[in-house]
Amino acid sequence: MKIALFGYGKMGQMIERTALDRDHTIVAKIDIDSQEIDFSNIDVAIDFSLPEAAFGNISKCLDNNTPIISGTTGWLNKYDDAVTLCKEKQGAFIYASNFSLGVNIFFELNAHLSKMMQGLEQYQVAIEEIHHTQKLDAPSGTAITLAEDVIKNSHYNAWKLNQKEQGHIPITSKRIGSTPGTHTVAYNSLVDDITIKHTAHNRAGFAQGAVIAAEWIIGKTGVFTMRDVLNLG
């Protein structure tokens, strides 16, 4: 598979290593200062860039009939526009706040747990995410996905960053050293706590999931999620 990387930072470089290990070829590394892109030589594009760059990169790929996988977080105010464009162009697009297999299983656990906790109002839910100090966005995309899945199954109707407010799920964001990504969902009551937690040890799981998604999307048309890729139901 001929892959173009949009963003050649920490994730772009990790994805390059993963893709080469799986016998793919990197035909373009597009970063902030890149110029012309030859889309005729690209099978699939993978975007891990910046919040302000992601939508432009995704649009360029869809305009040029190139399937696009995006893991960039912090740009979701434009997600619906990306979906509309993908449908208009009959393209192929996947966004995931987290591509790792472990976190996608954790998402399923979180949704299941939130259904079990429905109506048990003696428990207060709280989400915490910890990442490296270079991370630009807060809360993490993963924490937002976790919160949105709890909201679907509970009396909470929104989330709030680093603040407590009635009816809102508090998300605490911490930036510590080089932490790759740790997410905790806790239900706390006066008598006990129930906690589920995912800890990434490095970035390899994110990169592996993104390359698997790129392999999966070839030949498909539509807007997909990692649930489709991993056949989670």
Ligand SMILES: NC(=O)C1=CN([C@@H]2O[C@H](COP(=O)(O)OP(=O)(O)OC[C@H]3O[C@@H](n4cnc5c(N)ncnc54)[C@H](O)[C@@H]3O)[C@@H](O)[C@H]2O)C=CC1
């Ligand atoms: N969905 C997932 O599984 C994961 C998502 N991420 C997200 O991926 C994004 C990138 O993360 P990192 O690689 O750690 O960041 P990074 O800062 O190391 O790399 C971002 C790269 O994008 C480049 N860039 C800036 N403008 C660009 C443009 N217009 N087009 C292409 N590239 C451009 C920067 O120069 C930089 O090299 C972040 O939003 C992060 O939250 C990170 C890890 C996993």
Ligand SMILES: O=C(O)C1=N[C@H](C(=O)O)C[C@H](O)C1
């Ligand atoms: O910026 C990161 O590093 C990560 N970002 C993603 C997010 O915002 O959830 C995924 C992962 O936790 C690492």
